[in-house]
Amino acid sequence: MNNNVVQFLLKHSHDGVLARGAVMEAAETHSISRKTIYRLWKAANEQMQRGEPAMMEGKVRGYHHVDRLELDQDKVRNLSTLERSSLRKMAVKLNVSKSTLGQWVKQGKLRPHTNAIKPALTNMNKIARARWSLSQLQPQITQGGVQFQSMHNVVHIDEKWFYMTKVSDRYYLLPDEDEPYRSCKSKRYITKVMFMCAVSRPQFDANGQATYDGQVVGASKDIYIQQDNATPHIAATDAEFQAVAKSDGFYIQLICQPPNSPDTNILDLGFFRAIQSLQHEKPCKTVDELVGNVCSSFTELSPQTLNKVFLSLQACLTEILHCRGGNGYKVPHINKDRLHRNGGLPNVLEVDEDVVRDVLHYLQMPENNVGSMYDIGPLSSAFGI
Numbered sequence: 001m002n003n004n005v006v007q008f009l010l011k012h013s014h015d016g017v018l019a020r021g022a023v024m025e026a027a028e029t030h031s032i033s034r035k036t037i038y039r040l041w042k043a044a045n046e047q048m049q050r051g052e053p054a055m056m057e058g059k060v061r062g063y064h065h066v067d068r069l070e071l072d073q074d075k076v077r078n079l080s081t082l083e084r085s086s087l088r089k090m091a092v093k094l095n096v097s098k099s100t101l102g103q104w105v106k107q108g109k110l111r112p113h114t115n116a117i118k119p120a121l122t123n124m125n126k127i128a129r130a131r132w133s134l135s136q137l138q139p140q141i142t143q144g145g146v147q148f149q150s151m152h153n154v155v156h157i158d159e160k161w162f163y164m165t166k167v168s169d170r171y172y173l174l175p176d177e178d179e180p181y182r183s184c185k186s187k188r189y190i191t192k193v194m195f196m197c198a199v200s201r202p203q204f205d206a207n208g209q210a211t212y213d214g215q216v217v218g219a220s221k222d223i224y225i226q227q228d229n230a231t232p233h234i235a236a237t238d239a240e241f242q243a244v245a246k247s248d249g250f251y252i253q254l255i256c257q258p259p260n261s262p263d264t265n266i267l268d269l270g271f272f273r274a275i276q277s278l279q280h281e282k283p284c285k286t287v288d289e290l291v292g293n294v295c296s297s298f299t300e301l302s303p304q305t306l307n308k309v310f311l312s313l314q315a316c317l318t319e320i321l322h323c324r325g326g327n328g329y330k331v332p333h334i335n336k337d338r339l340h341r342n343g344g345l346p347n348v349l350e351v352d353e354d355v356v357r358d359v360l361h362y363l364q365m366p367e368n369n370v371g372s373m374y375d376i377g378p379l380s381s382a383f384g385i
């Protein structure tokens with residue numbers, strides 16, 4: 001192609017001078033930039049001045065920065081996490097400009113990462129989390145995988161503070177508008193109300209229409225109420241609770257999720273955050289308005305949103321098994337919105353058979369085979385362990 005461009009230019013030149021409009025015409029004819037045309041013409045002229053034929057080999061290429069900086073990975077690896085906390089700090093440490101760092105990010109040579117503090121786990125915590133995750137699986141192997149239970153008879157319950165306003169907020173104003181004034185005695189004194197929330201998994205008919213929205217206990221007689229290990233909570237063996245839980249033909253049991261494991265509760269995992277996002281979109285100046293906004297936000301959330309959080313929970317339980325009870329993982333993204341649009345959203349997720357077998361063997365080790373928390377006997381029997 002280069003030779004074609006050069007030949008075109010030679011036909012539109014006289015004594016080494018290009019005719020008027022030749023560069024533009026060549027660029028349009030060959031679909032390349034004028035800068036590249038000038039580069040090729042300069043190289044052809046240099047060849048002709050040396051008495052050589054004007055020949056260009058290879059493909060047309062753009063301008064090459066001979067002084068382009070390359071990322072020194074060794075320097076980056078030697079930086080502490082604090083020295084990597086912003087492009088400005090990294091630019092100083094690597095002796096490059098912020099724009100160069102920005103280009104490396106766009107090229108994928110550096111990746112941004114938001115790091116959140118996670119609850120510290122003891123070895124006993126990890127064992128409990130692994131057993132809990134296994135207890136949520138159906139005790140049977142299907143085509144190399146083990147499916148999670150449907151979780152339709154589990155009620156997740158938890159408490160959360162909801163604040164009247166955020167400590168810091170962002171607005172877009174016209175140039176002549178006054179900035180909003182917000183004040184309180186201290187950041188610790190922002191008006192807040194504690195809510196207790198209870199949800200279970202919604203149910204849908206064959207057409208995808210919700211037959212039960214998950215916000216009221218369903219018709220199942222065997223119900224599990226899952227709570228965390230907060231001190232004020234009653235024990236599962238509480239006599240008064242037991243008397244009520246077994247009345248009217250119901251069999252309701254209290255179960256406690258593993259300690260230090262908010263990622264095993266629907267509310268902490270994502271549902272509270274969804275309520276809060278809607279709540280902060282509503283104006284609020286009084287406690288009554290705050291209560292009303294939270295309650296209306298809870299009602300506005302669709303059953304489909306709640307159902308997707310249950311699938312996120314199953315994805316997290318899968319990661320817990322991969323980590324043998326640890327929490328060093330990111331909440332997996334399984335493109336639930338796209339699957340829902342295409343009608344391919346699964347009712348339950350499944351874990352690879354080999355992963356389940358590995359964790360079962362891990363828990364059989366003498367140092368890990370402690371306590372009887374969370375029954376995994378049926379699953380162990382299905383695996384012959």
